[in-house]
Amino acid sequence: MISNLLTMNGYGIFVWSSFAITFLICGIIYYKTRKTLKKYEKKFAKEIQELSTRQQKTVLEKSKVASRILSSYNKTI
Amino acid sequence: MINFFSNSNIFTWIEKLINFVNSIFFVLLLVALSFALIFSPPDYLQGDSVRIMYVHVPAAWISLASFTCIAVFSILNFIFKIKNLKLITRSIAPIGLMFTCIAIITGSIWGRPTWGTFWAWDARITSMVVMALFYFIFIVIHKFFQEDDKANKISSIVAIIGLINIPIIKYSVDWWSTLHQPASIKITGTSTIHSSMLVPLLLMFFVLILYCALIFLMKYKTEIIRIKSKNLKRYD
Numbered sequence: 001m002i003s004n005l006l007t008m009n010g011y012g013i014f015v016w017s018s019f020a021i022t023f024l025i026c027g028i029i030y031y032k033t034r035k036t037l038k039k040y041e042k043k044f045a046k047e048i049q050e051l052s053t054r055q056q057k058t059v060l061e062k063s064k065v066a067s068r069i070l071s072s073y074n075k076t077i
Numbered sequence: 078m079i080n081f082f083s084n085s086n087i088f089t090w091i092e093k094l095i096n097f098v099n100s101i102f103f104v105l106l107l108v109a110l111s112f113a114l115i116f117s118p119p120d121y122l123q124g125d126s127v128r129i130m131y132v133h134v135p136a137a138w139i140s141l142a143s144f145t146c147i148a149v150f151s152i153l154n155f156i157f158k159i160k161n162l163k164l165i166t167r168s169i170a171p172i173g174l175m176f177t178c179i180a181i182i183t184g185s186i187w188g189r190p191t192w193g194t195f196w197a198w199d200a201r202i203t204s205m206v207v208m209a210l211f212y213f214i215f216i217v218i219h220k221f222f223q224e225d226d227k228a229n230k231i232s233s234i235v236a237i238i239g240l241i242n243i244p245i246i247k248y249s250v251d252w253w254s255t256l257h258q259p260a261s262i263k264i265t266g267t268s269t270i271h272s273s274m275l276v277p278l279l280l281m282f283f284v285l286i287l288y289c290a291l292i293f294l295m296k297y298k299t300e301i302i303r304i305k306s307k308n309l310k311r312y313d
Contacts, residue, residue, distance in 0.1 A: 022132045029172075065088045
C-alpha cells in the first residue's frame with residue numbers, strides 16, 4: 001500500500017516532485033511574506049515609540065491601525 | 078460607506094480573515110491531499126501521472142485569474158482613481174507570478190512521462206511564459222521606480238497590454254494544433270472529466286485559493302502599514 005503510494009506505478013518521481021515543488025514554493029513565499037509583514041510592523045511600532053508623548057497620543061487617537069500594531073507589538077516583547 | 082472602505086476598517090477585517098483562514102487551512106489541505114494522492118483513481122491513459130493535474134490546473138487557473146484581476150483593476154484605477162485598487166494589484170502580482178511558475182514547472186514535469194519531453198515551444202506553454210514575463214515586468218516596475226504614482230501608471234499600462242495575452246492563452250489550444258490538450262472543464266458546455274477526478278481538482282483549487290487569500294491579505298496588510306508609516310513622517 002505504502003510502496004504503491006510512493007512509486008505510483010512508475011510515476012511517483014513525477015507526481016511527488018510536482019507536489020513537493022509546489023508546496024516548497026508556497027512555503028517559501030508564505031515565510032517571506034510573513035517575515036516582511038513582521039518587519040514592517042516592528043519598524044512602524046518603533047517609529048511610533050520614537051515620537052514625543054504628545055505626538056504619540058495624537059497618532060494613536062487618530063489611527064486605529066497604529067494603536068492595533070503598537071498593542072500587538074507590545075504583547076510580543 | 079466610504080468609512081467602511083477606510084484603511085483602518087479594512088485592516089481590522091484583514092486581521093480577522095487571516096485568523097479565520099489560518100484556522101481552517103491545514104484541515105482542508107489534508108483532506109484535499111488525501112483525495113488528490115490516495116482516493117482519486119489513476120487515469121486509464123495517463124495512469125498516476127494525472128495526479129500532477131491536481132496542482133497544475135488550479136495553479137494555471139489562479140495565474141490567469143490573477144492577471145485578469147490586475148488588468149481590470151488597472152483599467153478601473155485609470156478611470157476612477159481609487160487608491161485601494163493600486164494596493165490590491167501590487168499585492169496580487171507576486172501571487173500570480175508564483176502560480177504561473179508553478180503551472181509551468183508542474184506542466185513540464187507532467188510533459189516528460191506524457192509527451193516524452195520536459196519542454197516544447199507549444200502555443201499554450203509559450204503564451205504562459207509570456208504571461209510570466211508580464212508579471213515579472215509589473216513587479217520590477219514597482220521595485221525600480223521610487224515614485225509610487227509613476228510606478229502605478231507604467232505598471233498599469235503593462236498590465237493592460239498583457240491582458241491581450243489572456244484570450245491567447247485560453248484559446249491557443251483551439252486556434253492552433255498544439256501538444257497541449259483542450260480544456261476538460263468547461264463553464265459553458267459539457268465537461269469531459271469524471272466526478273472522481275473533479276472532486277480532488279476542485280478541493281485542491283479551493284485550498285490554493287485559500288492560500289492565495291492568506292498571502293494576499295498579509296501583503297495588503299504590509300502595504301497599509303507602509304502607507305501609515307509614510308504618513309507618520311509628517312509628525313516629525
